Amino acid sequence: MxxxxxxxxxxxxxxxxxxxxxxxxxxxxxxxxxxxxxxxxxxxxxxxxxxxxxxxxxxxxxxxxxxxxxxxxxxxxxxxxxxxxxxxxxxxxxxxxxxxxxxxxxxxAADANAIPVAEYTVAMVILANKRVLQVGRKVHTLRTIVHAEEEYPDLGNYNKRVGVIGASKIGRHVIRMLGQYELEVVVADPFLSDAEATALGAAKVTLAELAATSDVVSLHAPSLPSTLNMINAELIASFKPGATFINTARGELVDQAALLERIQQDDLFAVLDVTTPWDLPSDSGLFTHPNVLVTPHMAGSLxxxxxxxxxxxxxxxxxxxxxxxxxxxxxxxxxxxxx
Structure with a gap:
C-alpha cells in the first residue's frame, strides 16, 4: 500500500x-x-x-x-x-x-454486526434471569396480577451464572457487556486461554461444567462441520432445572428435537433467534410451548x-x-x- x-x-x-x-x-x-x-x-x-x-x-x-x-x-x-x-x-x-x-x-464489518447481536443477547439474559418473559406470558394468559416472586422465588440477576459458549466476536462483546452487571460469567471455548478469558472478564470452564451450572446458557459458536449438533441431547439433559438457553448462532448447532423434548418437561426455557429450518412448521412445539420465545433472526443488524x-x-x-x-x-x- x-x-x-x-x-x-x-x-x-x-x-x-x-x-x-x-x-x-x-x-x-x-x-x-x-x-x-x-x-x-x-x-x-x-x-x-x-x-x-x-x-x-x-x-x-x-x-x-x-x-x-x-x-x-x-x-x-x-x-x-x-x-x-x-x-x-x-x-x-x-x-x-x-x-x-x-x-x-x-x-x-463482522465486528460492527456483532454489536446488535450482543445487545440482543444481553437484553435476553437480563430478562430471563428476572423471569420477565415467563411472568409476562402468565399476565397475558390469566389477565390478572401475577405475584412474580411467589411464582419464581429465584428470580433476579444478582450473583446468577451466565455461560457463554464460544469466544467469537459476538461472544466477546457479550462477556464485556455483561461485566457491568453483578453476574458470574463463565466461558467455554477450546481456543481460548485462561488468561484471555480473565482479561475478557470471565472464567474459563469446560462445556460440560458450563451447561450443568449456568442459569443462562448463550450460544455463540461458528457453524462448522465440527460444531454440528454440539449442543446435543446429553448436554441439554444436563442443563439446570429452570435454566434458559439462548441461541443467536445457528440452528444446526443444536439437537432441536432433544431441546424441545427437554422444554416439554417444563423445567427449561429457551430464547431462539435461529432454528432448523429457519422457517419452522406452523405446528412446531417451539411455537406452541409457553417456555419458548422464538424471534425471526432479528438479533443481527436491522x-x-x-x-x-x-x-x-x-x-x-x-x-x-x-x-x-x-x-x-x-x-x-x-x-x-x-x-
Missing part, C-alpha cells in the same frame, strides 16, 4: 435493495469525502458492459448482501483491484479463495443498525485513502469462523 491513496477508486457491488438500505445518499456523500466513488449505483453482476468498465478501474470493491461471486474471472477483469471491503459479516458466499491467493486484502455496517466499511476505505492499514482485515484462515 502506498503512503497516500487519496484517489482510491471504489465501486459498489451488491443488490439494489441492499445498496439503498445500507448506503443512503448521506453515507455515499461521506464515502466520497475520502475516496473516489466510481458510480453510486451498485454492480449486481460482473458481466455487463457497465460492470466491466467499473471493474477495469476499481481499486476497491465495497460489497454487501447479494454480491455476485468474485472469482478468477472477475479478478481478470479487475486488474487494479486490491481490496474487498464487505459491509456485512461472512464473505463465504461471494469471495472466492483465489482472491487471497492473488493478494487482494479482504475486510468485513433498521438503524445497518448504517453501522456501512460506516465501518467507509471507515476502512478512508483508512486506505490515508495510507493506513485495514482495521478489520480478514485473513484466509479465519474465513470459516467469521459470521
Amino acid at each position: 502506498s503512503n497516500n491513496e487519496e484517489n482510491l477508486k471504489v465501486a459498489l457491488a451488491m443488490s439494489q435493495a441492499v445498496s439503498h438500505r445500507i448506503f443512503p445518499a448521506r453515507v455515499l456523500d461521506y464515502l466520497e469525502s475520502g475516496a473516489t466513488l466510481l458510480n453510486r449505483e451498485p454492480m449486481t453482476e460482473f458481466s455487463s458492459e457497465r460492470s466491466l468498465a467499473l471493474l477495469a478501474e476499481a481499486q476497491a470493491l465495497v460489497t454487501g448482501w447479494g454480491c455476485a461471486m468474485i472469482n478468477d474471472e472477475v479478478l481478470h477483469a479487475a486488474p487494479n483491484l486490491r481490496y474487498i471491503l464487505h459491509a456485512g459479516g461472512t464473505v463465504k458466499n461471494h469471495v472466492d479463495k483465489v482472491c487471497w491467493e492473488r493478494g487482494v486484502e479482504i475486510s468485513t 433498521g438503524t443498525e445497518l448504517e453501522r455496517l456501512a460506516m465501518s466499511t467507509v471507515g476502512e476505505a478512508h483508512r486506505l485513502a490515508r495510507g493506513e492499514a485495514l482495521k478489520f482485515r480478514l485473513p484466509p484462515e479465519q474465513l470459516d469462523l467469521t459470521a
